[in-house]
Amino acid sequence: xxxxxxxxxxxxxxxxxxxxxxxxxxxxxxxxxxxxxxxxxxxxxxxxxxxxxxxxxxxxxxxxxxxxxxxxxxxxxxxxxxxxxxxxxxxxxxxxxxxxxxxxxxxxxxxxxxxxxxxxxxxxxxxxxxxxxxxxxxxxxxxxxxxxxxxxxxxxxxxxxxxxx
Numbered sequence: 001x002x003x004x005x006x007x008x009x010x011x012x013x014x015x016x017x018x019x020x021x022x023x024x025x026x027x028x029x030x031x032x033x034x035x036x037x038x039x040x041x042x043x044x045x046x047x048x049x050x051x052x053x054x055x056x057x058x059x060x061x062x063x064x065x066x067x068x069x070x071x072x073x074x075x076x077x078x079x080x081x082x083x084x085x086x087x088x089x090x091x092x093x094x095x096x097x098x099x100x101x102x103x104x105x106x107x108x109x110x111x112x113x114x115x116x117x118x119x120x121x122x123x124x125x126x127x128x129x130x131x132x133x134x135x136x137x138x139x140x141x142x143x144x145x146x147x148x149x150x151x152x153x154x155x156x157x158x159x160x161x162x163x164x165x
Contacts, residue, residue, distance in 0.1 A: 046125050046132045048105030057100050060091025060144060062119065065104070071119040072136045073109050074157030076148035091144040098126045098135060105132060111152040123155060134160065 052065035060077025063070050078085035080092065105125035115121055125132040137160035139145035147157045 046105065046123070046134065047107045048125055048132065049108055051103050051105050053103055054099045054101065057092055057096045060088065060095055060139065063095065063099065063104075063124065065106070069117075069119040070106065070124065071115055071117075071121050072124055072139070072145075073112075073121040073153060074123075074147065074149060074155050074160070075136050075139055075145040077139060077145045087144060091139065094139065094142065094144055095135065098128075098138070099124065102126065104135070109153050109155060111154045112150075121153070136160070 052068070054063050054065055056064035058064065058069070059080045061072040061075055063072075077091035078088035080088045105127075106120070106122040107125070109121040112121055123137075124135040126135050126138075127133075136145075136157065140147065140157065140160060147161075149157055
């Protein structure tokens with residue numbers, strides 16, 4: 001019986017194989033983490049600190065709940081006064097259709113709860129088809145608002161756009 005001859009695998013080939021295996025493993029772990037993050041984003045309810053009835057819509061980014069003026073944080077819509085800017089009436093109408101006379105949820109900005117005019121800075125959540133929708137992000141999504149990020153703020157409106165993709 002002839003002795004078995006073992007071929008020696010070059011060290012470089014072993015290293016390349018190991019590197020490919022590790023890259024594959026990292027890719028699998030990353031994909032699993034991304035899937036669990038994206039599925040958990042949709043399954044977790046938003047942080048609603050309090051609720052209230054919208055009694056007035058001042059413009060596309062300011063509403064009144066009881067006697068409290070609430071400024072939608074992280075966004076800016078065209079101004080109504082002194083003369084309506086293009087898109088101002090559309091933004092106001094959009095907000096009225098979604099929340100006027102309805103109960104909304106608020107997540108007040110913990111780092112900057114009020115603006116210089118004394119308005120509460122918050123994400124406003126509206127209940128649409130038994131799901132809470134971020135009105136601030138929705139105005140961005142439909143093109144009726146622009147990002148207005150003023151630190152300090154606990155909210156990063158750029159992330160609202162990322163979650164669309």
